[in-house]
Amino acid sequence: MNEEIKSKTRQFLEPKYLLALVLVLAVTAVAIVSILRDRIVNVQQNQVSITGQGKVSYQPDIATVTLGVQIDRASTADSALQQLNEKVARIISSLDALSIKKEDIQTQTYTLNPQYDYKDNVSTVAGYGANQKLTIKVSDIINKPEVVSQVVAQAGSAQANQVVGIEFTVSSVNDLKQQARILAIQDAKSKSGGLAKAAGVKLGKVENWYENVLQSPDMNSSNGGYGGSDVAMNKGIAPQVPSGTQDIIVEVGLTYDVK
Numbered sequence: 001m002n003e004e005i006k007s008k009t010r011q012f013l014e015p016k017y018l019l020a021l022v023l024v025l026a027v028t029a030v031a032i033v034s035i036l037r038d039r040i041v042n043v044q045q046n047q048v049s050i051t052g053q054g055k056v057s058y059q060p061d062i063a064t065v066t067l068g069v070q071i072d073r074a075s076t077a078d079s080a081l082q083q084l085n086e087k088v089a090r091i092i093s094s095l096d097a098l099s100i101k102k103e104d105i106q107t108q109t110y111t112l113n114p115q116y117d118y119k120d121n122v123s124t125v126a127g128y129g130a131n132q133k134l135t136i137k138v139s140d141i142i143n144k145p146e147v148v149s150q151v152v153a154q155a156g157s158a159q160a161n162q163v164v165g166i167e168f169t170v171s172s173v174n175d176l177k178q179q180a181r182i183l184a185i186q187d188a189k190s191k192s193g194g195l196a197k198a199a200g201v202k203l204g205k206v207e208n209w210y211e212n213v214l215q216s217p218d219m220n221s222s223n224g225g226y227g228g229s230d231v232a233m234n235k236g237i238a239p240q241v242p243s244g245t246q247d248i249i250v251e252v253g254l255t256y257d258v259k
Contacts, residue, residue, distance in 0.1 A: 046257065046258040047207060047255055047256065047257055047258060048192070048195070048203070048255070048256055048258055049253055049254070049255045049256075050188045050189075050191050050192040050195065050253070050254050050255075050256070051188060051191075051251060051252070051253045051254075052183075052184045052185060052186065052187030052188025052189070052190070052191060052251070052252050052253075052254070053183075053184050053187055053214075053249065053250070053251050053252075054179070054180040054181060054182065054183025054184030054185075054186070054187060054249070054250050054251075054252070055180060055183070055247050055248070055249045055250075056176050056179045056180045056183070056247065056248045057245050057246070057247050058170050058172075058176055058245070058246060058247075058248065059142055059170075059243065059245055059246075060141065060142075060168035060169055060170050060217070060243045060244075060246060061139070061140060061141055061142045061170055061171055062137065062138070062139055062141065062168070062169050062170065062171055063137075063138040063141050063148045063166055063167070063168050063169075063241075063243065064135055064136070064137050064138070064166070064167045064169070065135070065136045065138060065148065065151050065152060065155075065163070065165075065166050066108060066133060066134070066135050066136075066163070066164040066165050066166070066167075067091075067133070067134060067136070067152070067155050067160045067162055067163045067164065068108075068109075068131060068132055068133035068134065068160065068161075068162035068164060069084055069087045069088055069091070069131065069132055069159065069160055069161060069162065070129070070130075070131050070161055070162055071083045071084045071087075071128075071129060071130040071131070072115065072127065072129050073115055073126055073127030073128070073129070074127055074128045074129070074130070075127060075128075076128060077112060077114075077128045077130075079128070080112060080127075080128040080129060080130040081112060081130055083130070084130040084131070084132055087158070087159045087160070088132050088134070090158040090159060091134070091154075091155050091158040091159070091160050092105055092134075093158075094154045094155065094157065094158040095136065095151065095154060095155070097154065098147055098150055098151060098154060100136060100138070100151065104136060104137035104138075104139070105134055105135075105136050105137075106134065106135045106137075107132060107133070107134060108133040108134065108135050109131065109132065109133045110131070110132045110133075111129075111130065111131045111132075112128065112129070112130045113128070113129050113130075114127075114128055114129075115127050115128060115129045131162075133162070133164060136151055136155075138151060139171075141168075141243060145242075145243065146238070148166065148241045148243075149238040149239050149240065149241045150238055152166075152238070152239055152241070153238040153239070166241055168217070168243045168244075168246065169217035169218070170217050170246075173216065173217050173218065173248070176248045177213065177216060177248055177250060179248075180248045180249060180250040181211065181250045181252060183250075184211075184250045184251060184252035185252050185254070187252075188252055188253070188254045189254070192254065192256060196258075201258050201259065202258075202259040203256040203257070203258060203259065204256060204257030204258065204259050205256070205257060206254050206255065206256055207255050207256065207257055208254075208255040209252065209253060209254050209255065210252070210253045211250060211251070211252050211253075212250070212251040212252075212253075213248075213249070213250050213251075214249040214250065214251055215247055215248060215249040216248045216249075217246065217248070
């Protein structure tokens with residue numbers, strides 16, 4: 001009998017049995033800790049979340065015009081670059097008449113590529129293409145709204161052949177966001193008071209909150225009615241480019257304790 005007990009004890013102490021025991025104990029410990037944590041940390045709380053929204057309308061005071069020059073099928077790469085540089089220099093010079101500052105003109109892209117013809121599955125170099133896109137910042141468009149269209153017309157006269165887009169924004173965007181944020185909080189508080197009264201409960205302090213900007217100038221862009229590359233521009237004819245009125249919309253969520 002004693003020998004049998006000793007044999008079973010030795011068998012139980014073998015590594016594979018010990019490992020199995022350790023695993024069982026580990027899983028049991030994790031389960032116990034999880035249960036205790038849920039009971040201690042995740043004590044059931046009576047809370048309610050209310051969402052409010054604030055909207056502030058504004059008139060843009062800054063426009064960013066993106067336009068460019070495309071050169072196609074130049075005989076050499078040097079020729080493509082020379083034609084491109086001459087036309088871009090002419091465009092930049094022409095904007096002086098509109099009091100556009102040099103620091104408000106920036107190169108967005110500058111490219112040079114061979115262009116190919118394809119015949120019988122064989123490609124041959126047909127010439128060289130070059131492209132430069134410029135962004136032009138136009139300020140104070142509330143008082144001088146005509147300058148935006150004048151920039152496009154002036155650039156067209158100076159042989160720009162692309163208008164990529166026109167983006168409108170506002171210089172006081174952070175102040176406007178703050179105004180919308182305050183309105184959203186007020187809206188959420190107003191809703192929470194009505195909800196608490198209807199439910200017959202009292203709300204405690206705010207335990208948590210979040211903010212979500214639904215619409216703002218840095219999320220919007222307008223191409224002003226123009227497409228992408230190779231737009232046919234009527235040289236010297238100023239287009240109509242109204243900026244309109246735009247909105248900043250902020251959503252705020254407040255989480256209250258319910259007494």
